[in-house]
């Protein structure tokens with residue numbers, strides 16, 4: 001059982017500030033995923049929690065105890081890295097037993113915990129092998145096993161699947177999800193670049209940018225209600241389409257005119273002083289559908305099509321919009337490169353962001369194309 005509380009946590013290397021005051025409450029047993037662009041500080045934050053990096057400001061508490069100056073080995077934390085970091089000359093058994101032997105645990109207890117971890121991770125038949133005789137996925141399972149035997153309060157993962165091929169990634173991802181189910185009280189914090197890992201593993205995702213938290217929420221909260229333009233474009237793949245727009249009528253719903261040439265009613269409330277302001281209008285590729293009636297959001301020419309079988313990505317050049325819009329359409333939809341396409345979307349799936357990129361508060365009012 002371990003809650004983690006980060007209060008204004010800062011990290012600098014010399015004059016270079018990397019983390020600018022992170023405030024975050026993590027509840028015991030949560031699965032938290034850190035995401036963000038390369039260099040935003042995900043690994044630094046994880047390593048700071050582990051104690052591998054010294055905190056230069058703020059406080060970190062684990063289970064109510066301030067641990068800023070507590071060495072890594074005394075924090076009740078285990079960490080799994082992308083580069084499994086196994087001892088090549090030791091068997092799987094010895095790799096897993098190593099930290100307990102250092103800690104002078106008794107032999108029977110070491111044996112019990114190694115065999116139990118091997119059972120959970122389906123490694124029992126490999127216990128006497130050396131790492132070089134294992135596949136990448138098996139090696140990563142040994143690295144996870146080595147962490148499990150220490151019975152940590154907090155489990156940290158730094159991109160543990162990024163060295164695995166696509167099929168193995170899926171299999172190991174599911175194993176990690178099951179592992180979490182079998183350890184409901186263990187807090188897990190996981191860094192990844194992979195949207196699917198973040199969406200499927202997390203109870204809550206923390207989106208970081210330039211050493212600051214942009215938004216924290218459940219995967220679906222972030223997907224459905226991104227708090228700002230950055231999160232809107234970072235969560236979801238392909239990224240949300242964004243078009244410049246102007247607020248024509250404030251209130252609820254709000255009417256915006258976008259550069260695609262249409263006035264659109266969006267079911268969000270905007271204050272009177274927002275009238276005439278420039279905003280960004282957003283809609284996800286998967287929320288666009290081919291219009292069947294006379295109402296439509298966009299009309300444009302199909303510039304390019306990527307056929308993926310189940311779905312096809314249509315890149316559509318719309319009026320004065322500089323970048324083509326992306327629409328994720330059913331694989332069997334009859335569309336043609338060079339043809340004209342009209343697209344529509346459910347009003348509840350439309351987003352608007354103010355000039356600073358903040359999302360306008362959303363409600364569930366139905367609205368129709370104006």
Ligand SMILES: Nc1ncnc2c1ncn2[C@@H]1O[C@H](COP(=O)(O)OP(=O)(O)OP(=O)(O)O)[C@@H](O)[C@H]1O
Nearest residue numbers: 013016018036037038039040041042043044045193
């Ligand atoms: N020892 C160090 N000295 C100076 N700068 C460092 C050091 N370690 C990391 N940095 C810098 O801190 C910033 C954050 O790095 P970090 O590895 O935490 O990012 P990240 O979000 O995990 O990136 P990636 O997704 O590419 O792994 C980067 O700009 C990096 O260059």
